[in-house]
Amino acid sequence: MAGEAERSLRERLGRLKHLPLLHRTNVSGEERRLRDQLDSVSRADASEDEIWAFVELARHPDRPYTLDYVERILEDWVELHGDRGRADDGAIVAGLGKLEGRTVALIGHQKGRDLKERLARQYGMPSPEGYTKAMRIMDIAERFDYPLISLVDTPGAFPGVAAEQHGQGGAIARSQARMMALKVPTVACVIGEGGSGGALALAVSDRVMMQENAIYSVITPEGCAMILWRDPEQKKKAAAAFKPDAFHCLELGVIDSIVSEPRGGAHEDPDEAAASLKIALVSSLDEVSTLSAGELRRSRRAKFRAMGVFA
Amino acid sequence: MSETSIDVKVEQMDSAPAEKKHPNTCPECGSHYRDDELEATAWVCAQCGHHFRMSARDRIAWLADPGSFVEEAAEVRSADPLSFFDLRPYRERLAEAELNTGLTDAMVVGAATLDDHPFELAVMDFAFMGGSMGSAVGEKFVRACDEAISERTPLLLVTSSGGARMQEGILSLMQLPKTVASIDELHEARLPLFCLLTNPTTGGAMASFATLGDVIIAEPGALLAFTGPRVVQEIVKEKLSDDFGRSEQNLRFGQIDAIVPRSEQRQYLARLLRLFGG
Numbered sequence: 001m002a003g004e005a006e007r008s009l010r011e012r013l014g015r016l017k018h019l020p021l022l023h024r025t026n027v028s029g030e031e032r033r034l035r036d037q038l039d040s041v042s043r044a045d046a047s048e049d050e051i052w053a054f055v056e057l058a059r060h061p062d063r064p065y066t067l068d069y070v071e072r073i074l075e076d077w078v079e080l081h082g083d084r085g086r087a088d089d090g091a092i093v094a095g096l097g098k099l100e101g102r103t104v105a106l107i108g109h110q111k112g113r114d115l116k117e118r119l120a121r122q123y124g125m126p127s128p129e130g131y132t133k134a135m136r137i138m139d140i141a142e143r144f145d146y147p148l149i150s151l152v153d154t155p156g157a158f159p160g161v162a163a164e165q166h167g168q169g170g171a172i173a174r175s176q177a178r179m180m181a182l183k184v185p186t187v188a189c190v191i192g193e194g195g196s197g198g199a200l201a202l203a204v205s206d207r208v209m210m211q212e213n214a215i216y217s218v219i220t221p222e223g224c225a226m227i228l229w230r231d232p233e234q235k236k237k238a239a240a241a242f243k244p245d246a247f248h249c250l251e252l253g254v255i256d257s258i259v260s261e262p263r264g265g266a267h268e269d270p271d272e273a274a275a276s277l278k279i280a281l282v283s284s285l286d287e288v289s290t291l292s293a294g295e296l297r298r299s300r301r302a303k304f305r306a307m308g309v310f311a
Numbered sequence: 312m313s314e315t316s317i318d319v320k321v322e323q324m325d326s327a328p329a330e331k332k333h334p335n336t337c338p339e340c341g342s343h344y345r346d347d348e349l350e351a352t353a354w355v356c357a358q359c360g361h362h363f364r365m366s367a368r369d370r371i372a373w374l375a376d377p378g379s380f381v382e383e384a385a386e387v388r389s390a391d392p393l394s395f396f397d398l399r400p401y402r403e404r405l406a407e408a409e410l411n412t413g414l415t416d417a418m419v420v421g422a423a424t425l426d427d428h429p430f431e432l433a434v435m436d437f438a439f440m441g442g443s444m445g446s447a448v449g450e451k452f453v454r455a456c457d458e459a460i461s462e463r464t465p466l467l468l469v470t471s472s473g474g475a476r477m478q479e480g481i482l483s484l485m486q487l488p489k490t491v492a493s494i495d496e497l498h499e500a501r502l503p504l505f506c507l508l509t510n511p512t513t514g515g516a517m518a519s520f521a522t523l524g525d526v527i528i529a530e531p532g533a534l535l536a537f538t539g540p541r542v543v544q545e546i547v548k549e550k551l552s553d554d555f556g557r558s559e560q561n562l563r564f565g566q567i568d569a570i571v572p573r574s575e576q577r578q579y580l581a582r583l584l585r586l587f588g589g
């Protein structure tokens with residue numbers, strides 16, 4: 001039995017070696033990288049409870065949010081507000097800063113830490129105005145040739161009357177279309193919850209990464225359980241069925257690499273988590289920065305066009 | 312809050328009303344029709360104008376010049392990458408949908424003419440697993456874009472979809488940017504995308520190709536929403552207006568260009584084809 005488990009582990013590892021870019025986001029070299037890989041690999045056969053642990057870590061109330069990383073990673077940060085039309089959506093933050101000396105544009109979802117801030121930021125669930133703001137910052141990035149960084153952390157786009165009236169679906173679609181056509185290098189990392197279209201709208205990037213304990217999914221486990229099992233209590237079963245963890249997303253070709261977190265999760269040591277994230281962002285941007293604007297757009301399209309498994 | 316939030320999803324896929332009305336009974340005015348009567352009116356209620364759902368095959372026959380449609384990518388089928396199992400295996404659901412609809416997945420694509428103008432057509436069918444978008448739908452749409460580009464023709468997309476197909480997990484979500492990538496290529500080739508949105512178009516379809524048309528038209532009374540009324544109502548806890556998320560509200564808020572009844576769609580689309588045809 002043990003022999004079989006080991007063999008399947010080795011097979012998976014063999015496959016992993018062919019996956020692009022897993023190796024590029026290591027923190028302290030070869031040994032650390034291998035250990036991280038092994039950790040990830042062992043999760044391929046994770047039980048319901050093990051997968052649920054990712055969901056809980058991704059939603060942990062002390063988990064660092066976008067602005068916690070911004071203050072640790074960027075210098076000279078200037079946050080820009082508003083969509084120039086209707087509102088300033090607190091569920092998305094956007095601005096400019098210096099990453100190791102070069103100016104970058106950054107957009108990200110922002111959850112609130114206490115009840116007041118959570119309400120103000122709509123629990124990190126953007127309205128169409130939030131995506132319009134993000135697109136405004138994408139325009140700035142392109143105009144001045146700044147790379148674009150996205151930090152993704154949302155349960156999903158906000159489900160409300162005004163959000164629908166103001167074109168929530170169209171805003172998410174246009175944000176993806178804008179990212180698809182950008183002439184500057186782009187990199188995204190899911191740092192918590194990658195909740196469906198609301199997350200994807202900011203994650204159509206040349207390199208897409210996930211933190212080790214982040215999740216990325218088409219629907220919340222609760223929503224999936226409600227629709228397919230007709231019982232929200234089946235959320236663990238639903239999560240285990242659609243496999244939102246970083247390892248499975250890597251295996252399915254949805255992300256390019258996994259960013260390691262401190263033992264116990266990013267909230268245990270936000271400084272270390274930020275240091276790993278910074279290295280991953282810089283090395284990913286370095287990789288794509290060698291491409292011309294036309295090459296970037298073509299390879300980005302090719303990457304997303306290839307997604308999916310059909311017969 | 313986050314516990315109840317539902318995003319790109321199949322809003323209506325499994326909605327089983329307590330009292331199931333006959334499919335030929337108009338849900339608006341209760342008029343009942345024989346199959347041949349409905350076929351003669353293109354599945355529009357002769358009493359109140361309600362637009363019944365139309366299958367992809369019927370839609371193509373209605374829009375394209377007779378005999379002009381040549382199907383493409385018919386061999387593309389869904390796989391089961393996650394070996395997904397909820398109350399029933401995904402494979403079983405697929406086999407059943409294929410048997411019931413005679414389709415290989417929830418989209419039919421091909422080339423056709425309308426008033427002798429050549430165009431490429433991608434039509435969704437709600438009867439196939441709620442028109443949900445899985446990898447096969449994404450691939451078929453991409454092939455339709457490729458064909459439009461190589462033949463230098465406009466693309467008409469007719470949507471009818473509950474959203475992403477949950478049984479394909481994150482890969483179904485990735486069909487959104489996949490279709491967006493192909494539309495980017497269409498745009499670069501300076502070819503137009505026309506979208507005809509029909510009831511219902513929700514979730515992932517609204518958050519991708521359905522809302523990226525150069526011209527977007529809709530059938531009267533169609534539900535066109537990212538989050539459907541059931542979920543929104545649960546969250547806002549008050550009664551929604553009757554036209555919440557419907558074509559009429561979408562037009563009022565500037566989300567679509569026009570509402571075009573089925574009987575006028577051929578003329579409207581022919582005009583677009585003439586205009587964009589140079």
